[in-house]
Amino acid sequence: MVWLDLLLNALAAGILLGGFYAAVSLGIALAFGLLDIVNIAHPVFVMLGSYVAYGMNARFGFDPILTGLLFTPVFYALGVLLYRVYYVSFERKGAESLRGLVFFFGVLFIVEVSLLLAFGVDYRMVEARYIGETFQIGPVGIAFRLLVPCVVGVALTGALYLFLSRTFYGRAIQAVAQDSFALRLMGANPFRVKGIAFGLAIATAALAGALLIMIGPVEPAMNREYIGRVFAVAVLGGMGSIGGTLVAAIIVGVAESLTSTFYGPSWGVAVSFGVLLLALAVRPSGLFGR
């Protein structure tokens, strides 16, 4: 039963990949889903996270996940700074829609080219003892290079979910795009709330980047193939729903894994766009949209 083994393996790999996709997409769920900021530069910050993990690993032998965790405060600060620039230059003037998009496109280019200049076009990877390990459950092989990112991705999703639903700032983040004036009447400063949310969005990229380079070697232009994917996941999940993002990420992961197993890997990227179109046509508010 080769066919059944293939199917089971593809399903398992898809679910594991989905946990990782959730980690990459959470920043979009926050920025695009909850703040209405079309941050198409998010995947390039994930790449930045990958190269930080690479640098710390090649130079000091740091574990990529440890690096990812260590650098979340740095990325958070970067995100807060980026939001301030965006706010002063665009949002405050009410010019955020198109010019904001162009701004983030520019950020994408600058970061990508900087990474190219610093590291070149060669593929880079990290080394850690557990990355190459695999174990078998019956016919299904579980690779650690997929399992660890999945576990971390799910944990990150859980942490963000708890933060957004249980804390005062979390609830303020959920409310800020709905009525920022009313939020001021609650005693919360919308500019600050959005800065925190955008900082968190970029902070998730530090960890997601460490996971990305664990799954396979990276090169700077790889962020492009993630742009469509993360937006597909965020929209399918239901704009800003954190639980929905995880479910949508697993759906996209399984769909991609099945197509690349049975029809060839080159179809992989088309799948996420297919899912996005389907979601927009059938259920534009997403699976868990409010």
Place this chain on the structure above:
Amino acid sequence: MANRLVVRNVEAGYGAVRVLHGVSIEVNDGETVVLLGTNGNGKSTLINCVMGVVRPERGEIYLERDGQRIDLVGRTPEEIVHLGVTLVPEGRRLFPKLTVEENLLLGAFRADARRDIAKNLEFCFEAFPVLRERKRQLAGSMSGGEQQMLAIGRALMATPAILLVDEPSVGLAPVLVSRVIAKIRELKERYHLTVLMAEQNFNQAVKIADRGYVIVHGQIAFEGRTKDLTEHELVKKFYLGV
């Protein structure tokens, strides 16, 4: 904690348009004061001045808390909320895609209110039982009357020292207006709230007011106890159509 709100000789407007011409009002501790006036006379502008949304060109607005004076002019709305002045805004301004409970919890964002959350939540559910039944429902999916109850509940979650209510009757069916007004009276009587309410529905507003001001073209045309208000010529002319 005794709180008193004082507005003295406030002049304010938008750009070249002057809306308030030297308005003075006072709200004493435990009092319910209504600010009466038809549309376009400056009620909301005055409320917005108190909340720090509009900055007066001249005049003073301050709180007296246990004899101590706290100036409000020049503070941001967030700071004023943190001082314990909360507003139920015109048009309710709920967060439509959050649940009733999430809306209420956001009302308790003010640092001083956070330790009273359990007590205040119980208080809101007791005052407005419908909110308890619907606590998992999205605020935007409720009826106008229920939304107004939620807006008041959300403001009460902040443990307000002074509660401002801007036009609670707008957009509500008459029967619901009566119900909302009755609720505000019940709250005031049971919990010793200090309330300033802007309203154009005279007959409803006087049911709960201790005192009232009539504002016409940005000036206080008349002030007095509720009983005097109903007998005043100007009020009869403007509101009662006598």
